[in-house]
Amino acid sequence: MTNYKNVMIYAEVVDGKLATVTKELLGCGGKLAKDLGEELYAVLMGSGVSALANEVIAFGADKVYVIDNPLLKDYNQDLYFLSIAKIVQQEIPRIVILGHTPIGLDLCPRLAFRFNTATVLDCVELSIEPKTKLLLRSKPVYGGKALASYVSETYPQMATIRSKSMQPSERNDSRQGEIIPIDLGLDQSFIRARVLEKVIEEKEGIKLEDADVIVTGGRGIGSADGFRQLEELAKILKGAVGATRAVCDEGWAPTTIQVGLTGKIVSPKLYIAVALSGSSQHMAGCAGSETIVGINRDENANIFNEAKLGVVGDWKIVLPVMIQRIKSMLEK
Amino acid sequence: MNIIVCVKEIIDPELPPDNFKIDPTRNIGLCPDSVPSVINPFDEQAMEAALRIKDVLGGKITILSLGNNLHREVVKKPLTMGADELILLEDEAYAGGDSWSTANALALAINKIGNYDLVLCGRQAADWDAGQVGLGIAEILNLPSVTLARKIEVTDGKARVERVTPDGYEIIEVVLPALITVSNELGQPRYAILEKILESVKKEPTIWKPKDIGIEPGRTESKGRQLNLLKLFQPVREGKCEIIGGDTVEEAAVNLTLRLREAKVV
Numbered sequence: 001m002t003n004y005k006n007v008m009i010y011a012e013v014v015d016g017k018l019a020t021v022t023k024e025l026l027g028c029g030g031k032l033a034k035d036l037g038e039e040l041y042a043v044l045m046g047s048g049v050s051a052l053a054n055e056v057i058a059f060g061a062d063k064v065y066v067i068d069n070p071l072l073k074d075y076n077q078d079l080y081f082l083s084i085a086k087i088v089q090q091e092i093p094r095i096v097i098l099g100h101t102p103i104g105l106d107l108c109p110r111l112a113f114r115f116n117t118a119t120v121l122d123c124v125e126l127s128i129e130p131k132t133k134l135l136l137r138s139k140p141v142y143g144g145k146a147l148a149s150y151v152s153e154t155y156p157q158m159a160t161i162r163s164k165s166m167q168p169s170e171r172n173d174s175r176q177g178e179i180i181p182i183d184l185g186l187d188q189s190f191i192r193a194r195v196l197e198k199v200i201e202e203k204e205g206i207k208l209e210d211a212d213v214i215v216t217g218g219r220g221i222g223s224a225d226g227f228r229q230l231e232e233l234a235k236i237l238k239g240a241v242g243a244t245r246a247v248c249d250e251g252w253a254p255t256t257i258q259v260g261l262t263g264k265i266v267s268p269k270l271y272i273a274v275a276l277s278g279s280s281q282h283m284a285g286c287a288g289s290e291t292i293v294g295i296n297r298d299e300n301a302n303i304f305n306e307a308k309l310g311v312v313g314d315w316k317i318v319l320p321v322m323i324q325r326i327k328s329m330l331e332k
Numbered sequence: 333m334n335i336i337v338c339v340k341e342i343i344d345p346e347l348p349p350d351n352f353k354i355d356p357t358r359n360i361g362l363c364p365d366s367v368p369s370v371i372n373p374f375d376e377q378a379m380e381a382a383l384r385i386k387d388v389l390g391g392k393i394t395i396l397s398l399g400n401n402l403h404r405e406v407v408k409k410p411l412t413m414g415a416d417e418l419i420l421l422e423d424e425a426y427a428g429g430d431s432w433s434t435a436n437a438l439a440l441a442i443n444k445i446g447n448y449d450l451v452l453c454g455r456q457a458a459d460w461d462a463g464q465v466g467l468g469i470a471e472i473l474n475l476p477s478v479t480l481a482r483k484i485e486v487t488d489g490k491a492r493v494e495r496v497t498p499d500g501y502e503i504i505e506v507v508l509p510a511l512i513t514v515s516n517e518l519g520q521p522r523y524a525i526l527e528k529i530l531e532s533v534k535k536e537p538t539i540w541k542p543k544d545i546g547i548e549p550g551r552t553e554s555k556g557r558q559l560n561l562l563k564l565f566q567p568v569r570e571g572k573c574e575i576i577g578g579d580t581v582e583e584a585a586v587n588l589t590l591r592l593r594e595a596k597v598v
Contacts, residue, residue: 102498105480106467109431109463110470118432120559140461141460141461142343143461146567149561152558192506197503199500245516255482255496256499261461262455262515264498270598279348281458307573308573310576313584326598
């Protein structure tokens, strides 16, 4: 038996809107709360975010704790950590979940250690064990080669969820809920790690996370120049270009387009994997794609264990042919 | 500058999925004996970050590694890159733990080392991918922390960190001492230096047992854990890949395009 009750999610905000992962958290959190017969709470933080509270309720929260403060305009670990810790201490939720984002992976472990409890990051499955009501957490390990399921017995039970692994909740504007503004008396002096500047490096165009088609190049592309072909293919397919970690490590592509376990998680309709081996860490980033196509000279490349369709051959021959064919198809 | 870098010996993350097996009795991943274990690549990048700071400011880099039956040629690798001292938390009692017990042990060891300006860790270990030990150490030692560093510069008792964001990076200034976790965007770690390789052969690591760092006897191995691993398995791969052929590679490419068109994916 425990006094800790209810499910609490961290409602992440990106560019003034609820992040996609927030809707996934509300979807997943809502299901957990239902299985527990308990309520779903959300913590909404930032500057000028109060207006989003109603939307958080529309997406499933029974209660939204709002901490709206100019000092929270940009994420900084010290103040965000203190704020969430305060609310958790106050409300003693049974379960606390965040998105596995740069914010989630930065906050969650510290919160767990602060509360003397255990957390599991980057979960792809969360469920309630019916008898004990403990949270079962599953996540890929060994770079995605295996799946591990964990349980722990301390509270709160914590986790972060991998993007696109949970069903987002649906908006229902007739939902009722409570909005609780909180003033925590935050002060500049609590900040030990201060954000000085934010730099945008991402090129304009379709974001990988939103693209319907992605063409990704691996080490076999051989150079930054080689990516011109992938860009052309992506363009005529109205898609985006991705890169493996090996390619980014070589400097042939910016790290903002790295797809993989420690890069972007994508789930397009079509994922064309060009000259990449298909390591488990890379597949972790694109396994959610509807159709994966592999193009590689090596018939033993792991990508052919993961893809739906494949061509064994040199991409330098395959891609120009594909581009030419698609162009003539589009002309007709 | 006194920098402590925490490193972990793991099975090679580059191991292809077909060669990876699970040991069902010990619930851990296995690789063929022919494939040597390695230093966690993210920890190598943490090591590289430390060396770049030492290149500019001088000072000492101490390597800390926890495990059991550690392979000396693996854990000595940071010495060959330019680290000054190697301390091993090596004992059966350290095995079978989780992020909790590991962070606690490393924090005790760091306290014992005493005088430090910066603690660096990889963002996660590429075996269990837990991603918690660095931040756990920071919380236990009440250090400010910054994660996902791709560049670290130190001036005037502060670290200026470029932290990876989804669309670029942010610049964070943190007072030292602090704990920073390093991500692959930092870049390639440097190669070993011949002179250092030769030196490292003779260097004996310092070994600290649980009692040396003050771990209570009842708090080791599985009793020091918070998280219980219920199940570890390899998901069965469904579906087969349809290899599209042709008399020539060009023909195969044409056939692929037609196939995609048929499937209305293009």
